[in-house]
Structures are given as C-alpha cells and as structure tokens.
Amino acid sequence: MTALRVVLAGLGVRGKHWADVLTRSPRCEIVAYADPNPSAVKRIAGLFGERPAFASAEEALAATPDAQALVLANPPIGRESQIRAAVERGIPMLIEKPLALSVAEAAQLVKIAENVGVPLMVGLNFRYLTVTQETMDLLASDAVGKPEFARFTYERYRDGNRPDLNKYPLTMDQPMLWEQSIHHFDLMRYVYQQEPVLVQAQTWNPSWSMYESDANVAALFTFDGGMIVNYQGTWQSGWAEPRFEWRTDCSNGIISQRDQFGELHYAHRNESTLTRVDLPPHETWVTETQALLEAFVDTVIDGAPLQCSGRDHLMSLAMVEACALSSRESRAVTINSLLG
Ligand SMILES: NC(=O)c1ccc[n+]([C@@H]2O[C@H](COP(=O)([O-])OP(=O)(O)OC[C@H]3O[C@@H](n4cnc5c(N)ncnc54)[C@H](O)[C@@H]3O)[C@@H](O)[C@H]2O)c1
The missing domain is CATH 3.40.50.720 (NAD(P)-binding Rossmann-like Domain)
Known part of the structure; x- marks a missing residue:
C-alpha cells in the first residue's frame, strides 16, 4: 500500500x-x-x-x-x-x-x-466521536422514541492567553460562534438529520471577558423536521470547571450526553435512573x-x-451568521436568507 x-x-x-x-x-x-x-x-x-x-x-x-x-x-x-x-x-x-x-x-x-x-x-471531527455515532444509533433504533426538543449547554472558562491555545480568537468578531459553536451547530444538523429553519439569538460579553467580542451565545433554533433546540454556550463561564450537557427529549424518554467527548446516557420516561451507554476507549483529539x-x-x-463537504458546511456557517445577525438586529432570522 x-x-x-x-x-x-x-x-x-x-x-x-x-x-x-x-x-x-x-x-x-x-x-x-x-x-x-x-x-x-x-x-x-x-x-x-x-x-x-x-x-x-x-x-x-x-x-x-x-x-x-x-x-x-x-x-x-x-x-x-x-x-x-x-x-x-x-x-x-x-x-x-x-x-x-x-x-x-x-x-x-x-x-x-x-x-x-x-x-x-x-x-468536523466531532461528527466522528463514538458518542455522536451512538447517539445517532439510539435515535435510529427508536429506543426512546422520536426526538422533539433539546437543550445544548456548553460552559467553559477558556483562558485565551494560555500558551497552548491559539491567540486570534482574542481579537476576532464573535469568537465563540465562529470557533466553537460552529461544531455544536454542525452536530445538531448531523445528529438529528434535520436542517435549521429559524433562529432567535442573543450574544454578549461578560464584564470579565478577556475576549474583545462576544464570548456568550444563547440561541433558540427551529429545524425543518420540527426539532427545537435551546442552545447556550460560553467561553467565559464564571467557573473554571467545564460543563457540557446535550439533552434530547423524545416521545418516550431522553438521551443525555454529559461530556463533549463521551458520557452518554438515556432513560425511558418513567425510569428514575439513567442507563449508561458503554463507549470504547477514546484518546481525546486523536x-x-x-x-x-x-x-x-x-x-x-x-x-x-x-x-463533511464544503457545500454542506455552508448551512452550519449560516447558523453562525444568523445568530450574530439575530442578536445585532434583535429579531428572528431565517437561516436560508443567508444562503443567497
Ligand atoms: N477541529 C477542531 O477540533 C479544532 C481545534 C482547534 C483549532 N481548530 C481550527 O484549526 C485552525 C487553526 O487553529 P489553531 O488553534 O491551530 O491556531 P494557531 O494560531 O494555534 O495555529 C495556526 C498556525 O497557522 C500558521 N499560519 C498562519 N498563516 C498561515 C498560512 N498562510 N499558511 C500556513 N500556516 C499559516 C500560524 O503561524 C500558526 O502556527 C482554525 O481554523 C481553528 O478553528 C480546529
């Protein structure tokens, strides 16, 4: 070979x-x-x-x-x-x-x-995580029913001055959206196999932020298959301990991912505890x-x-740009309006 x-x-x-x-x-x-x-x-x-x-x-x-x-x-x-x-x-x-x-x-x-x-x-490496593939398998197998809404929370205190991190996000416009949320928005489309239609969003910068532009994003997305996703992401959390939860509510239960690289659980509606999905060992970033x-x-x-074609990527970028526009103009934005 x-x-x-x-x-x-x-x-x-x-x-x-x-x-x-x-x-x-x-x-x-x-x-x-x-x-x-x-x-x-x-x-x-x-x-x-x-x-x-x-x-x-x-x-x-x-x-x-x-x-x-x-x-x-x-x-x-x-x-x-x-x-x-x-x-x-x-x-x-x-x-x-x-x-x-x-x-x-x-x-x-x-x-x-x-x-x-x-x-x-x-x-778009996050598509290739086992946790992503397993979530899609859970949805395809109807294990907890049909997904209808979700909450995606990403909370991190990202010290942009750390020597092992890139520096350009410190001064770019909307660093959280373009650099980080792009992964999350892409995952929503990929996992639910639905395309975004509308977003209402607000972005802002906490008073202690080391970033020149907004480190915080809150967005409510509607997708063409009916999914509604409530997103909150920050690079300037008040706490340095990172927190992640992507919870999908389905017609007979929930799917919950509690770490951006793993930690997958599900529960049926009347079960009082979550069932863990075993995932193979994973070397982060590798x-x-x-x-x-x-x-x-x-x-x-x-x-x-x-x-992960460039053409497909345009829709995820449109979600990013729509959030920035929605925040700037205090209005809901249709995603297609940005695709020309
Ligand atoms: N997929 C992921 O999980 C992931 C993680 C981190 C970064 N990224 C992406 O990777 C890209 C780079 O980010 P980074 O964190 O490595 O940034 P970085 O600033 O650490 O590194 C960028 C490097 O590119 C070099 N460079 C600048 N202009 C160049 C040019 N014209 N030709 C060749 N090299 C050039 C710089 O000198 C620098 O060494 C960004 O698009 C970022 O969003 C992706």
Whole structure:
C-alpha cells in the first residue's frame, strides 16, 4: 500500500494534532510542512520528524510535485490563495473549520473547488466521536422514541492567553460562534438529520471577558423536521470547571450526553435512573481526528463519497451568521436568507 503524500500547512495547536494523526496513519505520510512562523516549524519537526519546510502552503505545493493532498490548519482568514494553489494542481483538501468567517466567502471558496471537481472536506471531527455515532444509533433504533426538543449547554472558562491555545480568537468578531459553536451547530444538523429553519439569538460579553467580542451565545433554533433546540454556550463561564450537557427529549424518554467527548446516557420516561451507554476507549483529539482522516483518505484514494463537504458546511456557517445577525438586529432570522 502506498501512502497518501500530504502537505501539512498550519503548525499551531490544531496542526500539532494533525501532525500526530498523520504520522500515526499507515495510509498517509507528511511530505512537507508549511507555516510562516519558524518556531512553529521547529516545534513540529522536533516532535514528528524533519520534512522540507516552507513559509506558505502555496510554496510548499509548488515545491512538492508529488504531493497528493493538503491538510490546511491555518487560521480561517484569507484561505483563497491556498485553496486556489491546491485546486490548480487538482489536490484534494482537508481544511479546518470554520472554512471562512462569512457565508459569502465560504461559498466562494466552495465554488472554486467545485468548479473543477476537487474534493474540499471540512475538519468536523466531532461528527466522528463514538458518542455522536451512538447517539445517532439510539435515535435510529427508536429506543426512546422520536426526538422533539433539546437543550445544548456548553460552559467553559477558556483562558485565551494560555500558551497552548491559539491567540486570534482574542481579537476576532464573535469568537465563540465562529470557533466553537460552529461544531455544536454542525452536530445538531448531523445528529438529528434535520436542517435549521429559524433562529432567535442573543450574544454578549461578560464584564470579565478577556475576549474583545462576544464570548456568550444563547440561541433558540427551529429545524425543518420540527426539532427545537435551546442552545447556550460560553467561553467565559464564571467557573473554571467545564460543563457540557446535550439533552434530547423524545416521545418516550431522553438521551443525555454529559461530556463533549463521551458520557452518554438515556432513560425511558418513567425510569428514575439513567442507563449508561458503554463507549470504547477514546484518546481525546486523536481518535476522532483519525476517523475524520480515514474518511478523507477513503475519498481521495478509494473514491468514496465526500463527507463533511464544503457545500454542506455552508448551512452550519449560516447558523453562525444568523445568530450574530439575530442578536445585532434583535429579531428572528431565517437561516436560508443567508444562503443567497
Ligand atoms: N477541529 C477542531 O477540533 C479544532 C481545534 C482547534 C483549532 N481548530 C481550527 O484549526 C485552525 C487553526 O487553529 P489553531 O488553534 O491551530 O491556531 P494557531 O494560531 O494555534 O495555529 C495556526 C498556525 O497557522 C500558521 N499560519 C498562519 N498563516 C498561515 C498560512 N498562510 N499558511 C500556513 N500556516 C499559516 C500560524 O503561524 C500558526 O502556527 C482554525 O481554523 C481553528 O478553528 C480546529
């Protein structure tokens, strides 16, 4: 089996996960690194081995004629030139979420790849958690009936100055929505297999926030299959202990996920205790990223249908943008109105 030859661009927090997962994969090999920051290159080379290194993805692709794929984990700002460079060579891309910081820009990027039929996958690793797949199995098996409403709560005190975290969210507009809630909104669509129709939202920034823009999001979503989801997320919780609960109320019980990487339970309506769903061991940031990578390689090498396509991602980005607009204008926003 010959390994897929991958250029890894963006060697920060997420790039380190990617270097780890790509290095461990027998189906891939990293053929070049790209990052404008020499100390980022040095760190990754020290951890995962020396490779030809370049200051940009464009240069790395130009200098690596045998490259077969691009994993792009730079900040989501100004990715057009890197995408064009890959598309010109017909090189499939796995790009970190959010694809861009507006639906319009993301739609343009998707079009660039679609026009020439080059796969563009978005790094929605949370879809590949076992807990996500098990939740979908519970819903499909009708174990607790049909889902009708849910509460999704994500509470975290994210110290944006911690050395092991990226820094651009400290100054970007709506950091919680674009960087974090995007995963949660995508999961809602994926797990319920319904598309969002309407949202009423408010975003705000607590007085103690270290973020320039809003770290808090409250949103009430209506989906086309009738699901109603009440969402609350914060990066500036008053308590440093993280809390997560995604509870789905169904016609004969509930499903409750109590950790973003696991802890799945269910109960039928009249049961007084929750039943735990056993999940296999999970290495945080690795196991689910490995599964995401497998899906990408299946597409590139075996021609499997593309998962997490850029086109599909636009709807989740529209949920993000609709929340910001709803808050700004104090009104409910239809999600489709943002899709042009
Ligand atoms: N899927 C997930 O679970 C997950 C987790 C964390 C971050 N992310 C995403 O990964 C992306 C990167 O986030 P991060 O936390 O690693 O940020 P980071 O700031 O830690 O790292 C970004 C790296 O990209 C480099 N860079 C900047 N411009 C570049 C360019 N043009 N070409 C190549 N490299 C460039 C920077 O020098 C830096 O080393 C973002 O889109 C973020 O949302 C995803």
